[in-house]
Amino acid sequence: MHIAITGAAGFLGQRLVARLLSRGTLAGQAIRRLTLIDMVEPPVVAADGVEVTRLAMDITEPGRLDPVLATKPDVIYHLAAVVSAAAEADLALGMRVNFDATRVLLEGCHAHGLAGTRLVMASSVAAYGGELPEVVDDMTALQPQNSYGAQKAMSELLINDYSRRGLVDGRVLRLPTIIIRPGRPNAAASSFASSILREPLNGEAAVCPVPSDLSMFVMSPQKVVEALIHGAELAGDALGSFRAFMLPGITVSVAEMLETLRQVAGDEALALVRHEPDPRISAIVSAWPSRFTTRRALELGFRGDGDLREIVDAYLKAEA
Amino acid sequence: MHIAITGAAGFLGQRLVARLLSRGTLAGQAIRRLTLIDMVEPPVVAADGVEVTRLAMDITEPGRLDPVLATKPDVIYHLAAVVSAAAEADLALGMRVNFDATRVLLEGCHAHGLAGTRLVMASSVAAYGGELPEVVDDMTALQPQNSYGAQKAMSELLINDYSRRGLVDGRVLRLPTIIIRPGRPNAAASSFASSILREPLNGEAAVCPVPSDLSMFVMSPQKVVEALIHGAELAGDALGSFRAFMLPGITVSVAEMLETLRQVAGDEALALVRHEPDPRISAIVSAWPSRFTTRRALELGFRGDGDLREIVDAYLKAEA
Structure with missing residues (x-):
């Protein structure tokens, strides 16, 4: 092979x-x-x-x-x-x-x-x-x-x-x-979706450029x-x-991502996320659908994640 | 302009x-x-x-x-x-x-x-x-x-x-x-759809390479x-x-096309259509959908034909 x-x-x-x-x-x-x-x-x-x-x-x-x-x-x-x-x-x-x-x-x-x-x-x-x-x-x-x-x-x-x-x-x-990509933010419009979890989990600040009610398929x-x-x-x-x-994938809102972050790492971690709307990023990402069958x-036998908490736990396990 | x-x-x-x-x-x-x-x-x-x-x-x-x-x-x-x-x-x-x-x-x-x-x-x-x-x-x-x-x-x-x-x-x-294209058959897989009307209307023989129950959007x-x-x-x-x-467009079956031909030009015209299945043509054309909204x-203001008879009449008027 x-x-x-x-x-x-x-x-x-x-x-x-x-x-x-x-x-x-x-x-x-x-x-x-x-x-x-x-x-x-x-x-x-x-x-x-x-x-x-x-x-x-x-x-x-x-x-x-x-x-x-x-x-x-x-x-x-x-x-x-x-x-x-x-x-x-x-x-x-x-x-x-x-x-x-x-x-x-x-x-x-x-x-x-x-x-x-x-x-x-x-x-x-x-x-x-x-x-x-x-x-x-x-x-x-x-x-x-x-x-x-x-x-x-x-x-x-x-x-x-x-x-x-x-x-x-x-x-x-x-x-x-x-999500959650390890490493640093990149030029993908969706980069924030990893950042707003990854950076606070690592004790660092992150910027959320989209509204909290935005849903994504992850x-x-x-x-x-x-x-x-x-x-x-x-x-x-x-x-x-x-x-x-x-x-x-699974459908999650930015609000759910932030709430999961709070559950896993506390209010302190959540406070590291600064909300700073970026219309360019929002325009690209909000055009992507978030609900699929x-x-x-x-x-064909493909399998996704159970829920968002599983995704966060898998990140912590892989990167610990 | x-x-x-x-x-x-x-x-x-x-x-x-x-x-x-x-x-x-x-x-x-x-x-x-x-x-x-x-x-x-x-x-x-x-x-x-x-x-x-x-x-x-x-x-x-x-x-x-x-x-x-x-x-x-x-x-x-x-x-x-x-x-x-x-x-x-x-x-x-x-x-x-x-x-x-x-x-x-x-x-x-x-x-x-x-x-x-x-x-x-x-x-x-x-x-x-x-x-x-x-x-x-x-x-x-x-x-x-x-x-x-x-x-x-x-x-x-x-x-x-x-x-x-x-x-x-x-x-x-x-x-x-x-349909109905004037002139001669071409290399389009759908060329027959004009041929089976045009040729008999002009007193010539035509070949129908697909089953009569095939529908097309025309x-x-x-x-x-x-x-x-x-x-x-x-x-x-x-x-x-x-x-x-x-x-x-409008949805018509090959059978309807042949029946309209018969109505317009008689049994003699219909007899000019020879059925000779061509799997290559059928495979291409049968994959195209025939019913649309x-x-x-x-x-946006686009308008189609009223029915198949209108299409045949328009051909006869334009090419007469």
Whole structure:
């Protein structure tokens, strides 16, 4: 089993690599080889009996991935992306990384005859928007109100078309907003959703740029990584007529997040959250739906978190 | 009022040009200039007081449209496309014409500061597919089961994103299957839907490649051209949060089409239709939905045909 991962130096990429190495197998086969790709060289990982190659490259350049594709990976995780606020700030950059890189990858898989390769891409709740129904389901239109979501939705269509044509075996997981990300805030419009829990839990101040009654659809990093594993293990013909679907997150309001913070870490922690409305962030995030029925994902065996408290506890356990 | 049209030598393009010239105005302004663009030089049109430029060019090449965009057209109709069966047969060609050309056009509009230019693109019922509800509405997902539909859906997302960012004033009309096209069969998977009426009405034989119980969502060329006119006349802010929607076609079965043929032209005409199933055509066309509620289009003032008999009568009147 040879697995290639783009965006391998990123938050999800690194966690996925660690999880794959701790499992040792994917889809019932021993992992023999990992090819880790990012703009910067992915960090060294300890991996007994696994041949690990770490590559720094710009995968948006046609042909750059050829040497990797020539080795015929069994599974490709395509996690490389420019996050939402960054893609909104720079249309050309977002198109290149969030769409062109996907296209180059698909064309490369086609050129190298990788029809059986399982290509797992991460898409996003940000692909939804517009005049949405109260509860979004698997047949609700993607009418994104941000460039990141538009680029992800376009990539979904292309992966589905290549899969339908039998040129690759694609599957696209639409990720809920991930909380609690470890580390520092990033340029994702949803970055605050981790910050307002993570920083106070660590005794630091945080800014909440959105109203407390805003609801979000969220999933823990642990469950997202499990979904990425499961996404590669599914048989292609189980996936039906469209290769992209929403993962089973849970719906939480900012007020619930703050109340859970208070329950776990007290009034002192809660007082570390300063409310400072940011219309730019609010505009992007409030366009994302927060209530879903995720029938396809559940039928396919994907599982989410139980509740918000579980997510906070998992963070404290993982980062302690 | 300066109007540029890609695909101007095509079936819809030529009819749109004729209609624009017979009206003399668009959005309340006198038409002073028409720029007609296609792979081959569009035919000469008689146009008193209108400066007509006819250009043969490959608009998929970046930069080729620059001289046109530099003249700052007020309205651009983007009708250039590779039809469904042809796009299915040649993925690279379909991507280049159905998607890359749209992207190049949008990037050109941005580069030339055409924020106020109304860009009207034709999309298609072929963009729908998958596990559709009984009746499709404005918030039903596009899960195309053919490359043409996927390319159109991607173009829709890009036009919407450019419009949302204020870089162009786009609007995308999803066209029902157009019947009755004049002329000869083409490489569209839906070509038979015109053939089985047109050929017998002209005393010629036709082949029906699909089962009689297949239903389609259809619109006459006359109503499609009126919709293209109306689509350019709408104010951008009337269009809401997504710039693409389905036009109000009518639902007809192949059996109804054949019965209407019999009513209009007799058993003799009906006998000219030979039933010869083609699984390739059936697979594409049966994936397209045939029942819609088109609330957005109706609210915006778009109007369809009354019934199938009206469509046949309009054909006989126009082509007599």
